[in-house]
Amino acid sequence: MQNVLTVVAGYLGKISLPGFGVIDIIEIGLISFFVYQFMAWIKFTRAYTLLKGILIVLGFILVAYIFKMNTILWIFRNLANVLVIGVIVIFQPELRKALEQLGQKKFVSNIIPFDSGREVQERFNDKTINELVKACFDMGEVKTGALIVIEEEIRLDEYVRTGINIDGILTSQLLINIFEHNTPLHDGAVIVRGNRVVAATCYLPLSDNMELSKQLGTRHRAGVGISEATDSLTIIVSEETGQVSVARGGELSRGLNSKQLREVLVSAQNKKVVDNGKLRNLLKGRVKHEEKSD
Structure with a gap:
């Protein structure tokens, strides 16, 4: 048992982790935000069905790569540029709509809803x-x-x-x-x-x-x-x-x-009632506490 621990400790000692700073955290946060926004947007469009079809094709390519199906891989390599252009043409209306919505976004109010509390969410009244x-x-x-x-x-x-x-x-x-x-x-x-x-x-x-x-x-x-x-x-x-x-x-x-x-x-x-004013209530409670302390 002691030998196993010694080997594991020696292996872990050789691992060098990359530097991790504030910029890296910001970068990860931005990438996560844009990936989430993309998935949330595409879920409500017909492009979601097309995306699932693309994922199936990519899964098929992965299988071909694992089993060394060289002919199929050669075909996909030669069609790669055409497929990329085809995807852009197919998704053109959705991509245009996404860019329009991106320009209309109010990021701060969406991320931190200061002015909202309990509200009723419904498709129509x-x-x-x-x-x-x-x-x-x-x-x-x-x-x-x-x-x-x-x-x-x-x-x-x-x-x-x-x-x-x-x-x-x-x-x-x-x-x-x-x-x-x-x-x-x-x-x-x-x-x-x-x-x-x-x-x-x-x-x-x-x-x-x-x-x-x-x-x-x-x-x-x-x-x-x-x-x-x-x-x-x-x-x-x-x-x-x-x-x-x-x-x-x-x-x-x-x-x-x-x-x-x-x-x-x-x-x-x-119809459902959503309480999205927790942050506001928390800040109000903190202010009141500070006033009492004074």
């Missing part, structure tokens, strides 16, 4: 839920078709760009006017982000699900299609029957009543 429910069933009574996509975590910018920008506060009157027959904006989908109608007449991908009823038209297939491609919640009002349906995660729920639709919207609202 209760008033928006009431307006959505009212609009859907008012349109259902007169058999006005509607297709309303509610954005959740994954941003729907690529679908917003296919429509006409609205950027108005969501009200039942606005939705009813948009989907009214023979109006310029009635054809296509409305995209909702938070408490606002972002765009109208947006084009959505159609679902290829062969299990959907043949009685369903393009509006329902588009509603299911966008729910398959993203994590959004889609409300469909049938022009033929006036029924209100909801598509989420590729699943279609038909014939909802107002109570059921409200429950679905409340679950999508994701």
Whole structure:
């Protein structure tokens, strides 16, 4: 046992650790911050799926390297430059959006929220839920078709760009006017982000699900299609029957009543109370303690 300890001690004595200073700590902190921001940003875009595909390809290259698959490695080495350019072209919209968001960031207020305490975080408020429910069933009574996509975590910018920008506060009157027959904006989908109608007449991908009823038209297939491609919640009002349906995660729920639709919207609202004022309270407590000491 003594010999083993002597060998280990001799080995550890030969290890020389590099110098570690303040600049190194700052550098590690900056790299960690930018990696975290990149992962947080990419998680809410379609690029996240593409990134997983790239990781799978890199894993395949690693396997080829371990098992000395020289032909495959030669192919990847010769295609490396082309693949890098291809990745830049594929991610071009996301990279541009990321740089725009980087310029709009308020880093200090995000890192140290001095002016915030207990607050309610939610995708949209209760008033928006009431307006959505009212609009859907008012349109259902007169058999006005509607297709309303509610954005959740994954941003729907690529679908917003296919429509006409609205950027108005969501009200039942606005939705009813948009989907009214023979109006310029009635054809296509409305995209909702938070408490606002972002765009109208947006084009959505159609679902290829062969299990959907043949009685369903393009509006329902588009509603299911966008729910398959993203994590959004889609409300469909049938022009033929006036029924209100909801598509989420590729699943279609038909014939909802107002109570059921409200429950679905409340679950999508994701309301929670967050106490992010701990730092502020800590500083206040410290000041009070110093005042008492004086």
